[in-house]
Amino acid sequence: MSETDAGHTPVLLSQVLAGLNIRASGTYLDATFGRGGHAGAILQNLIANGRLLCLDRDSEAIADASARFASDPRVTVFLAPFSSLAQCADQVEPGLKFDGILFDLGVSSPQLDDATRGFSFMQDGPLDMRMTRGSGISAADVVNGAPLNELIRIFREYGEERLAPRIARAIVKDREAQPFERTLQLAEMIARVAHSREQHKHPATRVFQALRIHVNRELAELEAGLDAALARLAPHGRLAVISFHSLEDRMVKQFMRRHSSADSMYAGLPDIPVHARPKLKLAGKAVQAEETETSLNPRARSARLRVAERLTYGKAA
Numbered sequence: 001m002s003e004t005d006a007g008h009t010p011v012l013l014s015q016v017l018a019g020l021n022i023r024a025s026g027t028y029l030d031a032t033f034g035r036g037g038h039a040g041a042i043l044q045n046l047i048a049n050g051r052l053l054c055l056d057r058d059s060e061a062i063a064d065a066s067a068r069f070a071s072d073p074r075v076t077v078f079l080a081p082f083s084s085l086a087q088c089a090d091q092v093e094p095g096l097k098f099d100g101i102l103f104d105l106g107v108s109s110p111q112l113d114d115a116t117r118g119f120s121f122m123q124d125g126p127l128d129m130r131m132t133r134g135s136g137i138s139a140a141d142v143v144n145g146a147p148l149n150e151l152i153r154i155f156r157e158y159g160e161e162r163l164a165p166r167i168a169r170a171i172v173k174d175r176e177a178q179p180f181e182r183t184l185q186l187a188e189m190i191a192r193v194a195h196s197r198e199q200h201k202h203p204a205t206r207v208f209q210a211l212r213i214h215v216n217r218e219l220a221e222l223e224a225g226l227d228a229a230l231a232r233l234a235p236h237g238r239l240a241v242i243s244f245h246s247l248e249d250r251m252v253k254q255f256m257r258r259h260s261s262a263d264s265m266y267a268g269l270p271d272i273p274v275h276a277r278p279k280l281k282l283a284g285k286a287v288q289a290e291e292t293e294t295s296l297n298p299r300a301r302s303a304r305l306r307v308a309e310r311l312t313y314g315k316a317a
C-alpha cells in the first residue's frame with residue numbers, strides 16, 4: 001500500500017530526510033508516527049543495525065505501526081505522548097540518544113477524516129477531539145462546562161480568534177437551552193454569529209483549532225517534548241520539527257533560537273563555561289513546501305519545517 005492509500009501523505013518528505021541527515025546505522029525517533037509516512041522513509045535509509053523508535057499518543061496510529069513493523073527488529077513502537085520520550089528511550093536502552101528526532105505536529109489525515117473523532121467542522125460527529133481516545137476531557141466538556149472568560153481565553157490564546165468574546169458569549173447563551181454535543185451543531189452556530197475575514201476559511205476554523213490545542217494540551221506537550229528531545233540528541237544529532245500554525249512555529253523558532261546562542265549572562269566574556277554555550281546550531285532557515293507539493297497535498301500549504309543540530313563540547317554540555 002502506498003502512503004497515500006494508507007491515509008496520510010507525509011509533508012516535506014525529502015526536506016525532512018535531508019534535514020535529519022540520516023546515517024544508515026544511526027538511531028532515530030519519530031515522535032509523531034501518524035500513519036508512518038516519514039517513519040517508513042527513514043527506515044528505508046537505515047541498514048540492519050540502524051534503529052527507529054516510533055511514538056504516537058493515538059492507539060490507532062500505534063496499531064498501524066505495530067502491524068506494519070512488528071517483524072522489523074530495527075523498530076520499536078510506543079503508545080505514549082512525546083513528552084515522555086526519554087522514558088520510552090530508556091526502555092530500549094538506558095540513556096539512549098538519537099542521531100535524529102522528528103516531530104510532525106498536529107493531527108493526521110485519518111484523525112481528521114474520521115468523523116467519530118470530532119476534529120472536523122466539515123463532518124458531523126461527537127464533539128470530542130481527544131487524540132488519545134477516552135482520555136482526559138473532551139471538547140464538549142470544555143464547550144459546555146468552561147466559564148465565559150475561560151472560553152474567551154482559549155479561543156484567543158490558542159485560536160488567535162479576534163471574535164473570541166462574541167463566539168464565547170453565543171456558546172454560553174445557547175448551551176443553557178441545549179448542550180453542544182455534535183461538531184456541526186457548534187460549527188453552524190459559529191457560522192451564524194461570526195464571519196471569517198479570511199477567504200476560503202470556515203468561520204469555525206480557529207475555534208476548532210483552539211479547542212483541539214486545549215483538549216490535548218498541545219503547547220505544554222510541545223514544550224516538554226522539545227526539552228526532552230534536546231537532552232536526548234547525540235552529538236551532531238538533528239532535531240526536525242514540522243508545525244502547521246503560527247503558535248507552534250513561534251514556540252519552535254524561539255526554542256531553537258534560545259538554544260543556539262550562548263547564555264546572555266556571559267555576553268562579552270572571553271571564556272564561556274560549557275553549560276552556558278549554545279547547545280544547538282540552526283541548520284538553515286524555515287522550509288515551506290513547493291507548489292508541486294501543495295498542489296497535490298493542500299495540507300502542506302501551512303507546513304513549516306525547522307531543523308537544528310546538537311552541538312557538544314568535550315564530555316559535558
Ligand SMILES: C[S@@+](CC[C@H](N)C(=O)[O-])C[C@H]1O[C@@H](n2cnc3c(N)ncnc32)[C@H](O)[C@@H]1O
Pocket residue numbers: 008009010011031032033034035036037038039055056057058061080081082083104105106107108109131221222
Ligand atoms: C501530522 S500527524 C503525523 C504524520 C506522520 N508524520 C506521517 O507521515 O504519517 C501527527 C501525529 O502526531 C500525533 N501526536 C500529536 N501530538 C502528540 C503528542 N504530544 N505525543 C505523541 N503523539 C502526538 C497525532 O496523534 C498524529 O498521529
